[in-house]
Amino acid sequence: MMGTVASMDATSGETDHVAGEGIAANSNRxxxxxxxxxxxxxxxxxxxxxxxxxAQCSARDExxxxxxxxxxxxxxxxxxxxxxxxxxxxxxxIGTFPxxxxxxxxxxxxxxxVGESAAxxxxxxxFSVSAVRNVVALLTVSAAExxxxxxTASLRQIYERAQQxxxxxxxxxIAPQLRLQYLDQPVGEFLIVGxxxxxxxxxxxxxxxxxxxxxxxxxIGQDGRADAEIPVGxxxxxxxxxxxxxxxxxxxxxxx
Numbered sequence: 001m002m003g004t005v006a007s008m009d010a011t012s013g014e015t016d017h018v019a020g021e022g023i024a025a026n027s028n029r030x031x032x033x034x035x036x037x038x039x040x041x042x043x044x045x046x047x048x049x050x051x052x053x054x055a056q057c058s059a060r061d062e063x064x065x066x067x068x069x070x071x072x073x074x075x076x077x078x079x080x081x082x083x084x085x086x087x088x089x090x091x092x093x094i095g096t097f098p099x100x101x102x103x104x105x106x107x108x109x110x111x112x113x114v115g116e117s118a119a120x121x122x123x124x125x126x127f128s129v130s131a132v133r134n135v136v137a138l139l140t141v142s143a144a145e146x147x148x149x150x151x152t153a154s155l156r157q158i159y160e161r162a163q164q165x166x167x168x169x170x171x172x173x174i175a176p177q178l179r180l181q182y183l184d185q186p187v188g189e190f191l192i193v194g195x196x197x198x199x200x201x202x203x204x205x206x207x208x209x210x211x212x213x214x215x216x217x218x219x220i221g222q223d224g225r226a227d228a229e230i231p232v233g234x235x236x237x238x239x240x241x242x243x244x245x246x247x248x249x250x251x252x253x254x255x256x
Contacts, residue, residue, distance in 0.1 A: 209222050
């Protein structure tokens with residue numbers, strides 16, 4: 001992040017992962033510890049843009065608090081037995097930019113923030129944009145709706161269950177494209193993009209989350225290890241099938 005204090009590099013560089021790994025910490029941590037963590041997270045945010053700093057800190061703080069207390073908000077629905085039980089939530093278009101740089105420029109142009117670990121993922125060769133313009137149908141489902149009854153489930157378990165039911169992992173481009181095309185996201189909503197984790201240069205397995213923490217729209221990274229414990233109220237974005245339909249011929253009248 002721009003302007004990060006050198007002595008705080010380790011803390012600042014891992015704040016996205018702190019949110020993702022918070023669930024693995026002892027559930028008996030005190031509220032005071034969470035309060036101190038929130039202060040540290042915001043203290044290390046010293047970018048040129050105050051608006052961007054507030055958005056990033058707010059999103060990280062909120063996600064950390066929810067993961068620590070295992071209280072991801074959700075509206076209870078019946079258990080899903082097949083991907084056909086889930087209606088299409090939203091459609092987005094991918095392949096609309098010539099390269100990753102152009103996509104990031106578009107996000108910055110409308111004021112959407114990108115967290116440190118998310119930026120690290122997007123900068124890697126493993127992350128690419130589609131060369132073909134396609135429309136993709138997205139589905140959202142919580143881990144609880146996939147049938148998990150405990151407070152948490154591992155990312156591996158969630159992915160395996162989802163794929164057994166017919167959901168498919170999303171191409172990495174889905175995350176920034178969804179951030180760019182989902183500008184009316186409600187405050188407090190965090191959507192984990194069901195994607196293959198990408199290993200950053202620091203060795204962290206990372207997945208991406210589209211968030212509105214209360215101070216702005218942002219794309220953040222979180223723990224993408226197979227054994228990362230995820231609260232079952234967390235909502236995931238999957239695809240019904242990989243994009244194969246050219247955007248020009250997609251049914252424009254279908255609800256998005």
